[in-house]
Amino acid sequence: xxxxxxxxxxxxxxxxxxxxxxxxxxxxxxxxxxxxxxxxxxxxxxxxxxxxxxxxxxxxxxxxxxxxxxxxxxxxxxxxxxxxxxxxxxxxxxxxxxxxxxxxxxxxxxxxxxxxxxxxxxxxxxxxxxxxxxxxxxxxxxxxxxxxxxxxxxxxxxxxxxxxxxxxxxxxxxxxxxxxxxxxxxxxxxxxxxxxxxxxxxxxxxxxxxxxxxxxxxxxxxxxxxxxxxxxxxxxxxxxxxxxxxxxxxxxxxxxxxxxxxxxxxxxxxxxxxxxxxxxxxxxxxxxxxxxxxxxxxxxxxxxxxxxxxxxxxxxxxxxxxxxxxxxxxxxxxxxxxxxxxxxxxxxxxxxxxxxxxxxxxxx
Amino acid sequence: xxxxxxxxxxxxxxxxxxxxxxxxxxxxxxxxxxxxxxxxxxxxxxxxxxxxxxxxxxxxxxxxxxxxxxxxxxxxxxxxxxxxxxxxxxxxxxxxxxxxxxxxxxxxxxxxxxxxxxxxxxxxxxxxxxxxxxxxxxxxxxxxxxxxxxxxxxxxxxxxxxxxxxxxxxxxxxxxxxxxxxxxxxxxxxxxxxxxxxxxxxxxxxxxxxxxxxxxxxxxxxxxxxxxxxxxxxxxxxxxxxxxxxxxxxxxxxxxxxxxxx
Numbered sequence: 001x002x003x004x005x006x007x008x009x010x011x012x013x014x015x016x017x018x019x020x021x022x023x024x025x026x027x028x029x030x031x032x033x034x035x036x037x038x039x040x041x042x043x044x045x046x047x048x049x050x051x052x053x054x055x056x057x058x059x060x061x062x063x064x065x066x067x068x069x070x071x072x073x074x075x076x077x078x079x080x081x082x083x084x085x086x087x088x089x090x091x092x093x094x095x096x097x098x099x100x101x102x103x104x105x106x107x108x109x110x111x112x113x114x115x116x117x118x119x120x121x122x123x124x125x126x127x128x129x130x131x132x133x134x135x136x137x138x139x140x141x142x143x144x145x146x147x148x149x150x151x152x153x154x155x156x157x158x159x160x161x162x163x164x165x166x167x168x169x170x171x172x173x174x175x176x177x178x179x180x181x182x183x184x185x186x187x188x189x190x191x192x193x194x195x196x197x198x199x200x201x202x203x204x205x206x207x208x209x210x211x212x213x214x215x216x217x218x219x220x221x222x223x224x225x226x227x228x229x230x231x232x233x234x235x236x237x238x239x240x241x242x243x244x245x246x247x248x249x250x251x252x253x254x255x256x257x258x259x260x261x262x263x264x265x266x267x268x269x270x271x272x273x274x275x276x277x278x279x280x281x282x283x284x285x286x287x288x289x290x291x292x293x294x295x296x297x298x299x300x301x302x303x304x305x306x307x308x309x310x311x312x313x314x315x316x317x318x319x320x321x322x323x324x325x326x327x328x329x330x331x332x333x334x335x336x337x338x339x340x341x342x343x344x345x346x347x348x349x350x351x352x353x354x355x356x357x358x359x360x361x362x363x364x
Numbered sequence: 365x366x367x368x369x370x371x372x373x374x375x376x377x378x379x380x381x382x383x384x385x386x387x388x389x390x391x392x393x394x395x396x397x398x399x400x401x402x403x404x405x406x407x408x409x410x411x412x413x414x415x416x417x418x419x420x421x422x423x424x425x426x427x428x429x430x431x432x433x434x435x436x437x438x439x440x441x442x443x444x445x446x447x448x449x450x451x452x453x454x455x456x457x458x459x460x461x462x463x464x465x466x467x468x469x470x471x472x473x474x475x476x477x478x479x480x481x482x483x484x485x486x487x488x489x490x491x492x493x494x495x496x497x498x499x500x501x502x503x504x505x506x507x508x509x510x511x512x513x514x515x516x517x518x519x520x521x522x523x524x525x526x527x528x529x530x531x532x533x534x535x536x537x538x539x540x541x542x543x544x545x546x547x548x549x550x551x552x553x554x555x556x557x558x559x560x561x562x563x564x565x566x567x568x569x570x571x572x573x574x575x576x577x578x579x580x581x582x583x584x585x586x587x588x589x590x591x592x593x594x595x596x597x598x599x600x601x602x603x604x605x606x607x608x609x610x611x612x613x614x615x616x617x618x619x620x621x622x623x624x625x626x
Contacts, residue, residue, distance in 0.1 A: 105534030113525025
């Protein structure tokens with residue numbers, strides 16, 4: 001995140017699949033080629049000839065207006081919906097040639113409705129896929145405990161409860177644990193945090209990102225919330241009707257240089273502010289100031305986003321704020337620094353845009 | 365009293381309650397059996413006190429009462445088995461994607477069948493055949509609908525998200541049915557079965573005219589002889605049986621319902 005160049009930040013993420021930690025399996029690439037879904041009796045295809053390359057260990061956000069085909073696209077990856085034509089490969093293997101039921105056991109699946117089995121305990125819910133895969137009992141129960149702990153639920157407290165005894169946020173934690181239980185290299189997530197309150201949603205998002213840092217799964221994440229896409233995605237595919245890929249790029253790039261009016265419209269107002277959410281204080285050179293005029297001002301943690309910094313400046317009515325790291329003051333940041341940063345980002349984007357203009361001009 | 369103790373031992377009362385399995389039998393559940401016992405005992409006592417005419421004495425003999433009651437119970441159980449064996453598999457079949465289009469016509473047809481008066485049907489059938497099986501078959505055919513309808517509704521009402529998650533994690537269609545759809549449909553299927561059972565208990569006496577025996581014998585004898593004792597005794601025993609069947613099937617429904625959705 002500290003790297004300001006949008007393209008390089010994605011390549012680092014994409015390439016880091018190999019440094020997956022522990023025994024967990026990292027992600028594998030997914031490639032969609034000319035994938036089309038046409039329902040009988042309709043003229044327009046729900047998904048029209050989409051090409052998408054999803055790198056190992058990436059979170060790719062499919063974002064677009066309702067009915068654009070983003071969920072359909074996602075559901076074709078685990079063949080809950082069969083493509084009419086085109087090919088989908090996971091780790092080089094053509095999924096259409098595999099047994100669909102067995103295929104799904106190797107792909108984590110999290111949905112907005114959560115879909116926990118209400119008649120089964122939390123433990124039995126999480127154990128379901130390992131059980132389908134025929135793991136032995138002791139391995140399953142160790143794994144269930146491990147997974148509940150991973151998603152922040154105390155196994156002793158929750159394992160024997162039933163879903164209805166949990167809050168919505170807790171239920172979706174179980175949903176994530178259940179999807180991860182058999183350690184699938186790929187996760188499909190359809191608006192997983194869409195049904196919980198904003199505070200819980202933010203917390204679940206943050207925790208999931210932390211988890212993903214360790215797991216490095218390949219994740220296809222569907223959302224209609226562009227802010228969520230910006231926050232969660234290594235890359236965002238902005239989809240228009242029929243799953244037309246309007247732009248497929250890192251969040252930074254989409255915010256600074258939307259490919260067309262549709263993307264710009266989807267990014268919406270406040271793109272610059274959203275862009276600031278992707279930049280953290282540690283990407284700036286801080287001023288070393290010996291002044292002790294910051295008494296009574298709470299210093300900002302160095303992990304704060306520039307958006308938070310701006311917010312604090314406006315709230316405090318100051319154009320300079322102290323910054324701390326592990327409780328130590330390490331310098332100050334000024335409003336001028338923020339403006340400079342925004343200017344730099346814009347120039348960078350303009351440079352890229354003109355380069356792109358040259359390319360397209362050359363093709364034409 | 366025990367509830368109060370639980371609340372004291374764990375300050376978080378709601379949690380305690382949720383952690384424990386709701387007990388299957390409570391004091392309240394004993395009301396119906398007690399009432400029924402009281403009615404039967406009262407009736408037997410009354411019969412022992414009155415002087416019955418020769419015509420009624422045979423009918424109201426204790427051996428005959430037991431025999432007729434047993435016949436009634438056997439017919440009820442037979443009907444239940446037939447209904448469950450036919451309605452549940454058929455209902456499941458109709459909810460499968462390939463046959464789903466059948467659901468509406470089948471239910472419509474069933475509703476038409478249900479609207480036909482069973483007394484009339486028994487009368488028509490009764491003019492051709494007699495005995496146990498025709499009556500059982502007739503009533504079973506009539507009782508299938510509530511179970512069939514509830515099986516279909518019970519399976520279709522299973523949350524779409526739950527079914528989607530089940531499929532998405534790699535359950536086979538049969539796995540989804542056995543592990544998810546049927547367990548979650550049980551309360552509704554059981555409710556339909558309960559309706560069908562009560563219906564059967566209540567309609568079986570009408571089959572008496574077809575020589576199927578059962579408690580209807582007492583009622584019809586009372587009518588023919590113009591004797592209130594026999595008629596009332598028969599009616600009371602049928603009512604008691606209906607209440608007990610309702611009570612027992614209510615308990616069974618509760619016991620069969622998975623804990624998590626109870």
